[in-house]
Amino acid sequence: MNIQENISLKNYNTFGIDVNAKRFVSIESVYELQQLLKKEKDVFLVSGGSNMLLTSDIEKLVVHINIQGISIDKEDENHVYLTVNAGENWHDFVLWTISQDYGGIENLSLIPGNVGTCPIQNIGAYGVEVKDVITKVEAIEIESRKLVSFSNKECDFGYRNSIFKNEAKGKYIITSVSFQLTKKNHQLNTYYGAIETELASKNITNPTIKDVSDAVIAIRQSKLPDPKEIGNSGSFFKNPVISQKHFNKLQEEYSDIPSYKVSETEVKVPAGWLIEKSGFKGKRFGDYGVHEKQALVLVNYGNASGKEIYQLAQKIQRTIKEKFGIDLEIEVNVI
Ligand code: EPU
Numbered sequence: 001m002n003i004q005e006n007i008s009l010k011n012y013n014t015f016g017i018d019v020n021a022k023r024f025v026s027i028e029s030v031y032e033l034q035q036l037l038k039k040e041k042d043v044f045l046v047s048g049g050s051n052m053l054l055t056s057d058i059e060k061l062v063v064h065i066n067i068q069g070i071s072i073d074k075e076d077e078n079h080v081y082l083t084v085n086a087g088e089n090w091h092d093f094v095l096w097t098i099s100q101d102y103g104g105i106e107n108l109s110l111i112p113g114n115v116g117t118c119p120i121q122n123i124g125a126y127g128v129e130v131k132d133v134i135t136k137v138e139a140i141e142i143e144s145r146k147l148v149s150f151s152n153k154e155c156d157f158g159y160r161n162s163i164f165k166n167e168a169k170g171k172y173i174i175t176s177v178s179f180q181l182t183k184k185n186h187q188l189n190t191y192y193g194a195i196e197t198e199l200a201s202k203n204i205t206n207p208t209i210k211d212v213s214d215a216v217i218a219i220r221q222s223k224l225p226d227p228k229e230i231g232n233s234g235s236f237f238k239n240p241v242i243s244q245k246h247f248n249k250l251q252e253e254y255s256d257i258p259s260y261k262v263s264e265t266e267v268k269v270p271a272g273w274l275i276e277k278s279g280f281k282g283k284r285f286g287d288y289g290v291h292e293k294q295a296l297v298l299v300n301y302g303n304a305s306g307k308e309i310y311q312l313a314q315k316i317q318r319t320i321k322e323k324f325g326i327d328l329e330i331e332v333n334v335i
Contacts, residue, residue: 086116103186
């Protein structure tokens with residue numbers, strides 16, 4: 001275990017924000033983590049760094065969770081049960097499942113980040129959320145250094161939400177995630193408009209999981225910036241849920257406002273649409289701005305600071321509140 005000093009975190013967050021870690025250590029096993037926690041309890045975790053906006057230097061010991069490995073726990077005729085260590089790259093894992101013809105996460109192709117953080121915000125895209133395939137999450141409880149297990153139910157998953165963003169926040173370090181995937185009779189989710197259009201454009205009528213994954217990759221590449229080229233953290237805000245009454249009032253003024261039904265009394269409105277309607281889409285201020293193809297994504301064109309991006313986010317929140325009376329909630333962790 002090698003604790004380094006004064007390390008830039010630029011390569012450890014997909015926003016590419018250049019802040020300094022006073023002390024930094026990369027951890028490659030559960031045992032190493034337990035040993036470290038004997039001496040250091042007040043730690044700051046980074047994994048894939050895909051859901052954080054760093055606004056200042058980190059004084060705490062930065063712990064990079066880099067525990068690798070995939071294992072097959074059991075198989076039956078229809079399913080395979082896998083445990084994947086936290087440091088595995090999410091998209092590489094998705095591609096591997098497709099190469100093995102294991103179905104269930106093809107719609108979640110190309111989401112940045114690592115496996116260990118996928119349960120925290122319950123990553124989701126194109127009609128699938130990771131909660132649909134997670135059977136168990138294992139984590140080290142920081143205080144006791146014990147390995148504990150959370151069942152799917154105990155994770156208390158919701159839209160971009162879980163126990164790890166609430167009661168369990170800051171108390172655990174996720175070390176592995178277990179999944180149940182299909183080996184045959186894959187349940188494809190292709191009803192999402194853009195996927196249907198993409199498959200039709202290739203004349204695919206009977207898609208495989210690989211076809212769906214390829215379609216999702218093509219859609220994401222056409223709309224979302226690649227963090228390797230332009231720093232970003234995916235959707236910066238959550239899509240807000242508002243009352244049907246509030247929505248009906250907005251619809252009188254904005255007849256084209258999109259919505260998804262949540263319940264008899266509530267609807268979800270795409271934050272991207274609200275931000276675009278407020279004139280922010282594609283706006284660039286110095287080295288940061290709002291992505292030109294998806295207004296929900298804030299971007300760092302090179303050397304922006306986390307503070308600048310956070311200020312822009314707050315400006316967007318104020319504008320949306322004034323114009324639509326809607327509170328936009330930030331989805332990424334602002335540190
Ligand atoms: N829209 C606009 N302008 C924009 C962006 C979107 O008007 O700049 C409108 C679109 O026309 C469409 C609607 O908003 O009517 C929805 O757009 P899209 O399908 O792109 O999805 P989204 O609601 O903006 C969510 C997730 C994404 C996920 C996509 C696809 C959240 C916060 N975001 O975005 O997740 O990839 O659906 O399922 O729920 C992420 O979390 O990082 C992420 C990228």
